[in-house]
Every structure is written in structure tokens, then in C-alpha cells.
Amino acid sequence: MAEFRYTKDHEAIYVDGGVAAVGITAHAQDALGDLVFIELPEVGKTVAKGDEIAVVESVKTAAEVYAPIAGEIIEANDAVVDDLALISNPVNDNGWLVKLKIADESALSDLMDEAAYDAYLKEID
Amino acid sequence: MSLDKVDYSQDRGLNYEENLLWEKEHSEHSGVDFPDLKDTPTRTGMDMRDDIGLPQLSEPQVVRHFVRMSTWNYSIDHGFFPLGSCTMKHNPRLNEKVARMKGFAHIHPMQPASTAQGALELMHELQNWLAELTGLPGVCLAPAAGAHGELAGMMTIKRAHEQQGNAHKKIILAPDSSHGTNPATAVMCGFEVRSIPTAETGRLSVEAFKEALYRTDEKGADIAGMMVTNPNTCGLFETDILEISELLHAVGGYFYCDGANFNAIVGKARPADFGADVMHINLHKTFSTPHGGGGPGSGPICCTEELAQYMPVPTVIKGDDGLYTLENETDRPETLGKLKAFQGQFGMFVRALSYMMSHGADGLRQVSEDAVLNANYILSQLSDDFHAPYGGQPCMHECLLTDKKQKEHGVSTLDMAKALVEYGYHPMTVYFPLVLAGTMLIEPTETESKDAIDRFIATMKGIANDVREGDTEKFHSYPISTPRKRLDEVKAARNPILRWKKD
Numbered sequence A: 001m002a003e004f005r006y007t008k009d010h011e012a013i014y015v016d017g018g019v020a021a022v023g024i025t026a027h028a029q030d031a032l033g034d035l036v037f038i039e040l041p042e043v044g045k046t047v048a049k050g051d052e053i054a055v056v057e058s059v060k061t062a063a064e065v066y067a068p069i070a071g072e073i074i075e076a077n078d079a080v081v082d083d084l085a086l087i088s089n090p091v092n093d094n095g096w097l098v099k100l101k102i103a104d105e106s107a108l109s110d111l112m113d114e115a116a117y118d119a120y121l122k123e124i125d
Numbered sequence B: 001m002s003l004d005k006v007d008y009s010q011d012r013g014l015n016y017e018e019n020l021l022w023e024k025e026h027s028e029h030s031g032v033d034f035p036d037l038k039d040t041p042t043r044t045g046m047d048m049r050d051d052i053g054l055p056q057l058s059e060p061q062v063v064r065h066f067v068r069m070s071t072w073n074y075s076i077d078h079g080f081f082p083l084g085s086c087t088m089k090h091n092p093r094l095n096e097k098v099a100r101m102k103g104f105a106h107i108h109p110m111q112p113a114s115t116a117q118g119a120l121e122l123m124h125e126l127q128n129w130l131a132e133l134t135g136l137p138g139v140c141l142a143p144a145a146g147a148h149g150e151l152a153g154m155m156t157i158k159r160a161h162e163q164q165g166n167a168h169k170k171i172i173l174a175p176d177s178s179h180g181t182n183p184a185t186a187v188m189c190g191f192e193v194r195s196i197p198t199a200e201t202g203r204l205s206v207e208a209f210k211e212a213l214y215r216t217d218e219k220g221a222d223i224a225g226m227m228v229t230n231p232n233t234c235g236l237f238e239t240d241i242l243e244i245s246e247l248l249h250a251v252g253g254y255f256y257c258d259g260a261n262f263n264a265i266v267g268k269a270r271p272a273d274f275g276a277d278v279m280h281i282n283l284h285k286t287f288s289t290p291h292g293g294g295g296p297g298s299g300p301i302c303c304t305e306e307l308a309q310y311m312p313v314p315t316v317i318k319g320d321d322g323l324y325t326l327e328n329e330t331d332r333p334e335t336l337g338k339l340k341a342f343q344g345q346f347g348m349f350v351r352a353l354s355y356m357m358s359h360g361a362d363g364l365r366q367v368s369e370d371a372v373l374n375a376n377y378i379l380s381q382l383s384d385d386f387h388a389p390y391g392g393q394p395c396m397h398e399c400l401l402t403d404k405k406q407k408e409h410g411v412s413t414l415d416m417a418k419a420l421v422e423y424g425y426h427p428m429t430v431y432f433p434l435v436l437a438g439t440m441l442i443e444p445t446e447t448e449s450k451d452a453i454d455r456f457i458a459t460m461k462g463i464a465n466d467v468r469e470g471d472t473e474k475f476h477s478y479p480i481s482t483p484r485k486r487l488d489e490v491k492a493a494r495n496p497i498l499r500w501k502k503d
Helices: A026-032 A078-082 A084-088 A105-110 A114-124 B059-070 B093-099 B117-134 B146-163 B181-188 B206-213 B241-250 B259-264 B346-382 B413-422 B450-468 B489-494
Strands: A003-006 A011-016 A019-024 A035-039 A052-058 A062-066 A071-076 A098-102 B138-140 B171-175 B192-196 B223-229 B254-258 B278-280 B301-303 B315-318 B324-327 B399-402 B439-442
Touching (some): A026 A084, A035 A078, A052 A098, B117 B324, B146 B223, B346 B450, B413 B450
Parallel strands (some): B171 B192, B171 B223, B223 B254, B254 B278
Antiparallel strands (some): A071 A098, B138 B301, B399 B439
């Protein structure tokens, strides 16, 4: 079943068929401001949860994007590197950065669903 | 002829436009008459080229070029420069007078030590002052600036662990409010950085520190050290620093203290007394040597007796015969070696020691007190108009505000920083520290008079008032009176033009 998940570090994840498309949430984009640079990882790399998988840089700051779940990087979205504005699209459209083949789907339960993420945003405001 | 149509120079008032030297008209003439060199053989065996297109200009053209561009600068000598964590303080002209004395200004680093005893004595005296103020007896003056001092300090820690057979100690703890150079330096030295979240008080908490300390080893055996700025970049003194440094020392870690904010505590607290093992001092911040375009910086490190054997060379030592010499690798075999050619930024040593000696111990203490008073005055005057995080508690030498109230009206920290440029101020530090959204970090230093600070406060209040009353449109186009208007920073970062090319 396809579904959206979120992390406290403001990664947005779209899970479909054992593959997680990972991007950053609208809140993260708003906090960062206009992006000026995105660095993506090599395809084929195996990552643990919490490993750095991408770097997004704005005029204000640079921020790391972390793997929300363990797995193998099977695709990197080169289109978003060329056209940074694509990041504002949903992660299930072309706003994703990296696609991960999930090692263990049961770990998904550690991640927030949309309602939990919205509540978290209110809490940290 | 209408005067409005006159636009030959693009100059306005006494603001001058200025092109690159390469863009000036300079086809066939030169300020100096050289003989025709085309067929002259060169000593390197290469042919003479005349297709490089070097500008050929007269001396007055070149002088005007650089003088005109110098008028585009803004410096502490122009006005208020409240850049947080940067301590933009006045460089007393006495410093300059002393630095220009012939014996100092014309000395050469390769002169025999016997002919440079005065200079070496000055460096030795500066070492003593820094050791006294920090409580850390080992001093190496050589690092060229703050980040270089950090590198020297972290390499000293690395060297100590290696020499003591603790190469497995890999993790450096650093608060999430730390200067970006801290984690960068740790990684450059081969360490792994573990971030400690800032507590709701705006400080490190013992709980969060312990969690990070024991996360991957219950005895903390993998911890190499920590890098902490105190007071921190929220402008707050780390009140639990003693307990935290004791916990760190108990697992065999070293405490690197970032000296960027030392101006808040000079003569009031010695970093060694709250557990620091090594720290760098920015002479160009705390001790008034010029920076921000006027440098160079200078970032000596101070460390404990134990670490002193590992720190870089050279150090000035005084022999039993009363003569000063430079201690080098052969005198101190445990040293990590040399990080900088010769002895460091000697001219800055002269200025810093002039500053210290002209103020004296009591004067330096008063400098810190005045710097803290000024920051608190600004905080108290602006905390109704701007959001003051962490309960608006009293601060040290810099105060932290955010754009939370203005953001609701569509005006951001960036807009307000640009408005300050329009109103004739260098902006404060913006979007740093990263622990909160839309931060503005304001450090007035002891330099400013109450008049100057009151004018700045009035300007900030005026901005807040305009935003409150809905007069917000202008904030998105400020500055408008400057030679260059609002710059497109995103475009500049995405498509930088780093090199001039001929058409």
C-alpha cells in the first residue's frame, strides 16, 4: 500500500512497493529559503538509518538530508539538481531526491504519518 | 539641454561607478614607456607574448580605480557594525602607532634571533598575558586566524590521543549552536562529529550531554573531546559547563573551547577554570587588531601543561641567560610540528599587546563588562518589538532576536537586514545560530557610545513599527539608496560569474 511518512528532521517519504522516495517537506523548504545547490549520493550505496544521503544548500544555510530508513540507494533524481525548483513538487511526483530500496519495511512504523507530523510541526513552532 | 539626461559617467553625487581594470579603455597606451620587447630573448626561454591583453593604464588611472573601490567598503571606522560572534571593535590608533615603529615594522623573520630580542620579548610577553587571561600556560602564537587556531587546537588533541595510544577515540561532541567551523575542523582532523541539541534554556543541558557522551559506549571510551563556545552563540553563558567538562574529562576527552566569544569574559572567568584544555584566541576580535577587510587575523592557541608538549611550534622561550629563542621541533619532539611559516602575524601581536598593556588588567575587565552591558541594553530595549527567545533572559556580549513577530506580516530577517543597509548600518549576523528560525545576533561591543546604540535601537524600533502598521512593501526592495540595489542572491549563488572574460 502506498503511503506518506515523515521524520522529525523534516524528510518527506513516499513508500510504494518496498521503495521509499525521499525528499524534504514544505516546512523544511520554507525554513531553508530558495535553494542554490543540491548534492545527491551515488546510486548503489547501502545506507543505515540516519546516514547522510544528500545535501541541500540555500542562501541561508546548508542542510543534510538523512536516510529515514535503512536500505540501498537505487535512484538519484538528477533532474532536481538541474532544476532546483522541482523540489517544491510532492515526493511522489518529481520532488524527490533519492529512492531507497527499503531493507526492512517493519521499520516504517518508527516514522510519522501526516497527522503525527502536523502535530509535531505545531509543537515545535 | 536637460541636466537629467546627462549620463556620461554613471556616477551619482559622489558615488562612483568603477569597472574592472580590464574593462577600461587601454588599447595602445601605457603609463610607462617600455622598449619594444618583442624580439628580446627571455631568461625562461619562453617567447614574449603580446596577446594576453593586460591592461595598459597610467598611474592616476590605477590609483583612482583602487581608491574609488575603497569608498564602497563599510568598516567599523565608518559606523556601527553589530555582527554577532564577530566582535567588530574599534582598533585604537595607539596600536597603529606602535606597530609602525621602525624596529617592529621593518623586522624580518629570517633575522638572527640575537638581533630580534625586542620582538621576541614582545611575543613572550603576549604569551604571558594570554596564559594569564585563559589560565592555560602553553601558548603558540603562530596560527593565522580563528579557524586556523581551531585547526591547531584540534590537531593538538588528535596528536595527544595518538601519542597516548588512544587512536580509537574518534568522536567529537559539539552543540548544534556551534560555529560551522567547529564541526568542519573536527572532520578535517579525521574525527566524527556528534551534535548535542540545545536545551530549552538556550544552553547545553547535562542530560543531553550525557546522552551524547554515552550513546555508543556506556563508558564513553570512543569520545575524543568536545568543542564548545562559551558564552555560546545564543549569547548565553553555559552555566553547567563545569559539570559537563568534568564528565568529559572522566572519559578521557579533551575540551576545546572556541574563543570567538572571549570578549564577554576577559578578566572575569578563566576558561581553564571551567575545564578548557585548549582554546584559540582571536586577537583580531577580542584584542582589537583590525579585521573585516582590514586584517589579517591572528589566532593563537592556549593549552594546558599536559597538551603544551603536543601543540605546534614555535613558542618563544626565555633562557637562563635572559635571551629569548624560538622553540622548534628539535627542542620539543612530541610537537605536531609547524602549521605556519615563520612565527605568525607579528604585526597583530604588536597591536594586541599594545591594547592589553594600554588597558591593563582592570581595563580589560571593564571592556568585558561594558560589552555585556551594551548587549543587554539593546536586548531590553528591543524585546517588546522583536521576539527574544529563551524567555528574553539577560545575555552576555551579544543578544539574540528572531523575526517571529515580523514574519506574520510577511517581513523576514533578510528583509530587515537589507533595511538596515538602507538606513546606514552594517546588518547584524542573520540566520545564525541555526538552532532557531530567522535569528538575528547582535553584538555591539564596548566600542559604541550610548548615543550610537540609542540611534540603532530607534532604527530597529522604526522597522518593527512600520511592519506592525502594515508598511511592509518597501522591505522587499531595500536597499534602494546604495550603489547596487537589492541583489539577487539566489541567482548569484546558482550562476556565479567568477571570472572576467573578454566578451
